[in-house]
Amino acid sequence: MGGACSRKRDQLDNEDRLARGVSGKYCKSGSSKWLTTSFSRPFIDMDPRSGKCPSLLDFSVRRVCNDIDQFDSFRMLPRDITQLILNELVYSQRITDISIQAFRDCALQDFHLGECPGVNDDWIDVISSQGSSVLSVDLSGSDVTDGGLMHLRNCSNIQTLNLNFCEHISDRGLAHIGGFSRLTSLSFRKNNEITAQGMSVFAHLVNLIRLDLEKCPGIHGGLIHLQGLTKLESLNIKWCNCITDSDMKPLSGLTNLKGLQISCSKVTDAGIAYLKGLHKLSLLNLEGCPVTAACLNTLSALGDLQYLNLSRCHITDDGSEGFSRLGALKILNLGFNDITDDCLGHLKGLTNLESLNLDSCRIEDDGLVNLKGLLNLEKLNLSFTLVTDVGLKRLSGLSSLKSLNLDTRQITDVGLASLTGLVGLTHLDLFGARITDSGTNYLRNFKNLQSLEICGGGLTDAGVKNIKDLSSLMVLNLSQNCNLTDKTLELVSGLTGLISLNISNSRITSAGLRHLKTLKNLKQLTLEACRVSASDIKKLQSTDLPNLASFRPE
Template sequence: MRGADLINTKLPADIVACIFLRLAGSKSDCDAFSLVCSRWLAIDRSFRATIRIGGSGRADEVVSLLVRRFSGLRNVCIDERLPVSSVHQILPYPSRPRSKRRRLNSSSGDHHLIKSSVAGESEYEQFCLTDVGLSSLANGCKALQNLCLIWCPNLTSSGLNSIAENCKFLKSLDLQGCYIGDQGLIAIGQNCKLQDLNLKFCEGLTDTGLVGLARHCGRSLKSLGIAACAWITDVTLEAVAFHCSSLETLSLDSELVMNKGLISVAQGCRALKGLKLQCINITDEALEAVGSFCSSLELLALYSFQRFTDRELLDLALLYCPRIRNSALHEISKGCLHLQALDLVDCSNIDDEALCSIAKGCRNLKKLHIRRCYQVGDHGVISVGENCLSLTDLSLRFCDRVGDEALIAIGQGCPLQNLNVSGCHQITNAGITAIARGCPGLICLDISVLQNLKDIALAELGEGCPILKEIVLSHCRQITDAGLAHLVKGCTRLETCHMVYCPSVTSSGIATVISSCPSLKKLLVEKGKVSERSKRRASSILSYLCVDL
């Protein structure tokens, strides 16, 4: 019926409140909702959780008014940088009294400008948020969880004490640019289970305040930001290391922090996932500690380091990084000349161009592990063989573009001890023969799932690699008992052998391996292929793959 208020007459208040809560992420939608009628305005005031206002322009009165209107606030941001117009809509500015100085004669015009400017600054400070407004917020918003106070210079520990005493559920506190003292921060630590804390440009803080906070609520702290705090030293970081074992993110900008403080954090906060540093006195020693102890680190940002060298980056692992592209490895090749180990796993956008850059820039590479990087082929690996003459450990698992030409280059240039080419289907006898003839120091070899490999390759390995200790031959369908006999004739030091799903290998071949290798410690085979005599003779070294399930 036209003119009838069906929504308010038919919908109960809790349903209307649920509708409002679905709009709560958008301020404009909430504002529009509240203008529909007085009932919806009341719902808005009860359920609105977030406000963001400027910190000047009679800010104390604005805060007092807002907390009376909105009783359910949980997220409050008061930012002095916001335009004054953002609060004029709530409270108008009073008219300014005319200064008597303006009646002075024009001969002292410059003097007038200076005095006027000073008066304006004083008046501005008078209108900034003070402890009075912060106390109003604390008393009116006891469910407060997130508080952001940005560049509010008139706040002191007194105001922060009010927050600490009344807002027991506070989880996040941003005090950027606030001149808060130690006692207010200690009070927060004593009363709140704080998780996130930003103290950038808080010049009034000393080690006393942060040590006190860490002592009381360090277990709950997850994120900490410190920048341009002139009195914060290694003492604070040692306290953080001792009390904040669950810390996940640390942002630190300081000229006073030394290696000792950062090493303490690395040793004590091993759950760190993000670390941003701008500390001119930190050296390689501290970064080495981060690399040694912070195994969960996902983000490391280093700014303006004057005492770092490239000696500390020896081992780099890029695991499951499909967005990493060639440009990243180009930069690594230019800046990390001492890199010794590189792991690339599931980096689908890395190709031969990137690998060539690494090979030419990081010639000290000793270990290169690449897995499921399907764009890497012969060209990149050939470059490694030509340039990385100290390479001893190479893994190219399931890089199905890699073929014999790559292994020929590796065999001619690298003193390999460990090689894994499992799943590289293009590799044949020629590639393995090149390795056998060029790498007599080979100790571990995985050539599983090479469908084109035949007995001749095993014969070459038996002749050329006398100290081979581990070999994986599983899923090599063309390997026979004859090939195994040639292998173990020369590789008598063999300790581990895996050869499941090799259909042409019989119990006779297995018996040959057992009898020819006195150092054998583990032999993985299908149980049905082992004779009773072999079971009695070598039961302690036999491991079975159950194929009956």
């Protein structure tokens, strides 16, 4: 059955995943005024089937958007109303080269166009017409060029500028933002054209608080231009494999830095030594860097360090006693390192730990005894370790646990029985564990479960009967259980809170799809390698599941 084999084990963790309804491709951040009004709210719901009555304002905004071709200008409307109209057009993907012109000279504050197709230099002229009113601009993924950025010079009060995935922006474009002295947040993710020379303009951005240069491979040597940015609190240079130890030296004086992400770079223990004076640093991501446990000698001086990611580094038991000096840690990721139970012995004093990731480490049953004092632990990942059913008994006292990942073939029904006291669990991952129908009886104790994965191949419809009453479930993955039939769909039809359902590689047929009509909140449905066609799912989507946005087969 080998369900675990279907999971990609070489995929790096992504701390930036966001649980939101819009695409996670771009990072949006607007002016403070609109963060809690315009872009935090969903689409205006005008569907009469929802049973909700829209406000007069919502109704008016939607009506204007439906008739957008009839309006040449919104200059005479109050700015707040005009902003809502623009936001709605952006979210509904109806903003065009023509309709954007109606917003010229409206003194708008936010242009979040990162989700829009067709954005180019001509749109910049409309943004420029707002003058000093503009506070936030997101042009991520657009066709804007260096020349287009030149037109933003009239927007001297810009505080947030996102140019992620803009392939036509180079050093010449950077030169045009040097005058934005009030800029506090700047993002240039995944840009191959920016170099150390072009980064010289950053030295003028003295109010910068956030800088994101993730996946910019040409910036080696450019961090020297950040030396004077004493207000900088967050720096992201993940996936910049050009970054070396010498690039860390200019950061040594940025004493207000709270978050630093340099994963997948060439930084070693020597480079980390430059960070010893950054006493406000609370987040440090070194995933995939060739650092060893020797770097803990530097990190132990950072008394505010709460988040440390050392996944896929060169951490071994040698020198791991340094972990005992990181008493403020709340989140620690040690996944995919060559550590054993000896290393865990140095973690038992980290009583503030809330999350611990030991994925694919050589941890065995005896090592788990060192976790019994971590009473604040809420999240534990033991996937692909050497832990067996015997070891799980040592977790019974961790009553604060909410998320437990046991994706490993050594775990069986016996181990699950040892966990029944962890009634606070909201996430349980048994992806590759050998759980049978008998073992699902123990799931009845987990009334608060929101996410459950059992994909080891041992379930039949009889086992699903013990899952059907877990009414808090939002994510359910029962893939790889080839004996599940349409009866399973009938059993889960009462789980009306489900957002994601996966029963791939089973005996599900199109005839069983009728049971899913009650799952009105379902957004993702995966039935690959089943006797179900894409057209069957599309029909169900059009008639009964209006929120279904993603499905397989497709």
